[in-house]
Structures are given as C-alpha cells and as structure tokens.
Amino acid sequence: MVKTPFSRPRSLASLFTNHGHSHSHHDNHHLASTANIISALAADLLSLPDPTPDPTPILESHSFPSLLRSSHKPFAASIKLFSLLKPRPLLALEVFKWRREIAIGPNAIPLASEEYAKAITIAGRARNLDLAGKLFWEAIVSFPETALYNALMSAYMYNGMMRRCLAVFQSLRQDRRCKPTIVSYNILLSLFGRSVLVDHMEAVLQAANEAGVMRTLKTQNTIIASYITAFMWDRMEATYHAMQQGPVKPELRTHLLLLRGYAHAGNIEKMEYTYKIVSKQVKRVNAVFIRAMICTYCKSKHPKRVQRIEELLEYIADAEYRPWLHVLLIRVYAQEGLVEVMKRLIDEAFSRKTTVTTSETMRSIITSYFHCGDVDQLAGFLRSAERAGWKLCRSVFHCKMLMYGMRNRLKEMHDVLDEMKRFRFDPTKKTLSIIYKVYCNMGRRLEANTVVGLMFKFGVVSPTDARVFPSHREQP
Structure with missing residues (x-):
C-alpha cells in the first residue's frame, strides 16, 4: 500500500492559517502570499473564453510549477486552485490534466490522493462520469482511501x-482497506432525500447508527432538507427538536432550512418566529429564503400580508428578480384592490417580458379593473396583455362585455364576441346571458328575445331553463 507522503490536514483552511507556535511570522506571510498568487491565477484562468482553452501558458506565467515545488504540501495549492475554478468545471479538468503531466518525469511532483478526490468530484460536476470512474481506478491502486470512494459516490x-x-x-463496504465514514452516509442521505425516498433515507440512518458512525451537522441538515422536500413537516420538526436536545446543535443553516420548511408549509406563525432567530445570526438573509416567505404571504389570508411583503421586498435586490414572484405580487395587489400598485407592477412586467400564464391571476386582475369601473383601462390592458403573450381566458372577455353593457356601449359589447371568436372562444350560456340581461335592463325586449333565440341555436339552454332568462318567461 502506497501512502501519500504528506499528512492530510483537517481542512483546507488550515493550510493557509497559523497552526501553532511553530509557525513564524515569515511562514504566515509566505502562506498569505501563496493564497494571493493562487487567487490571481484563478482570476486569470476564469477570464479565458469558451470553449475551454489550454491553461498551460497562464499556469506557467504565474510560476505555478515553481510554487508547487517550493511548497511542502503541493496538493494544498492545487486543491485551492480547483476550488476557485468551481464555476468552470471543464476548465478545472484541463488544469488537472496539466497537473497530471507534471507528475511524470525526473522533476515530477507526485499527485496526492486529495487531488485525485477533488478531480473526481469536478468530473462529476462536468458530467463526465467516464473520466470520474477512470480517475478513481487510477488512484485507488496507490491510495486505497475512503475519500476516493466518497468522491466517486x-x-x-x-x-x-x-x-x-x-x-x-x-464496494466500499467490501474493501477491507477502508470503511464508510459519515461522509459516505451523508451522500446516500442526499441521494435518497432528493429523490423523496424517505424510507430508504431512514434505512441509511439506521445503518449508520448500527455502524457506530456519529452524525454531523451536515447529516442532520440533510435529514431536515429531505423531510422538507417530502412535505413531512412533523418529522422535520422532530429532527430539529432532537438536535436541540442532542450533541449536534442547530446552527444557521439548520434555521434557514427550518425557515424554508415553515414557509412551504404555510405556517406563518412559526415562519416568523424562525425568521427572528435567523435575523439574529446573520445581517442579511439570503434572497432565496426571503422569496419563500413572500410567496407564503402571497398565498395566505394574513391581515397584514401586504405590509409584511413590502418589508421583505426591501431585502431583494433588482438582480435577484424572479418573474414568478412578480406575477404573485400582481395577483396580491389585485386581490387587495390596490389598483395603482397593480398597474405599476403590470407595466413593469410588460417591460421585463414577464408573462402571466394562469387564468386565476388574470381573473384577479380583471376583477380589480371591474371594481374600478374603468372599461377603457381594462380594454387597454387586454391589448397589451395580448401583445405580450399573456394567458387570455373567457372570463376576461365576459368582464369586458359586461362593463360595456353596463355603460350602454352596445356596439363595443357585441365587438367582444368577435374578439372571442378570434381567440377561439365559443359563446357559452354565461356569454349570452350577459348580453340578454343587458338588454332586459335597458327594456329592449326585442333584442333580448333575439339573444334567447341564439341560446337555443347554440344549444346552451333548453326551453324549460327558466333560470337563465326569467324576465322572458314572465312575458304574456
């Protein structure tokens, strides 16, 4: 069994910080300088255009080979660089290819198991699973370590x-040279949790307990996240309470997960309580969780939901705009009868090319316009909505038709029928009933009788259906 010539640190951060009294001020300065060099190198590599080019010239211009040779832990610099290149996994793989090349020859800098493990993970991010498997089998011969199994998993x-x-x-369980760690079990928990296979996830937990593997914060957070994905709010809370009583205490990530869980569950009281806890732990809550809270208020009947929503919107930057949230806000302000704000949001949606695709939201908008009583504004909105590709439903045309009829604008009322035909909406009982009642209210019985004839023609009513046109049946 060939071992890496360097002992592995507990964390990457420890490679660039002071470990104890044996480190001099000169050593600390050297480590800081190394970190700066790697950061500058990563910035230059990330500036390279796609498709992924050869990184060799930049690596050599920054004297990265010399840096690796001068370091007593060369793999630390490589791993730091790989981590900084995470946004570009294909580029990171090209850098690892270069790293393998300088690991061969008379002046070779041998690869460490940590570098292989990192490269396997990166290959997974790049969706190159063949390469991930190849690197695993190449490394496991010299480094039979659990970390390599974990990376491939x-x-x-x-x-x-x-x-x-x-x-x-x-295979890891059958390999006598190493055994599963809590990291191995955490990967399985994430795997089953994402797939909403809760029974399998709980079986993994039982296996970890039987193996005597201690849970970590990552373990508990993964369990909570899995229960949230499965909408199992009681088990989510039970896991949280167990953490409060156990050795692994809840931290910020735990409370953020809990915040999202209560938001998805629509439990506003507990959501607000958890938000207070999170606000004490961090200056600014991530927009992902803020949006989840706003979404909950939008879907609730909370008496102060508009106030709460506006307070939370202050924490969302313009760059964090989401079309689906904008549509929810339009619907909320429409439901609350706050027409001016609704109009402003609608205009902003048009300018951002945001589309409304649900009939429910459109009905809320037209209801708001109906209560305003301004049919011309409604007509203008519908023209803009049509051009923007918004969802048009039959209720939209019915509302417009009714508002024209209430103002005795009969020609425009009839023109709505042509609009409906253009959008392939056939007249229904409700469509003709609106026209019938408009004529009845105006005392125009001849036109009302004509509409009744159309009802029979289209087969939307029968002669015995008195509920549709009671005024007609009262005639002698």
Missing part, C-alpha cells in the same frame, strides 16, 4: 445515478 449522486452510487458504496 458524490459524482454519481450529483448526476442522479442512484444505482452506480449504491454500487460504489457496496
């Missing part, structure tokens, strides 16, 4: 390859 988990992930875990 993570690559398969990231790509939703459940069977392959489970096969690697089974």
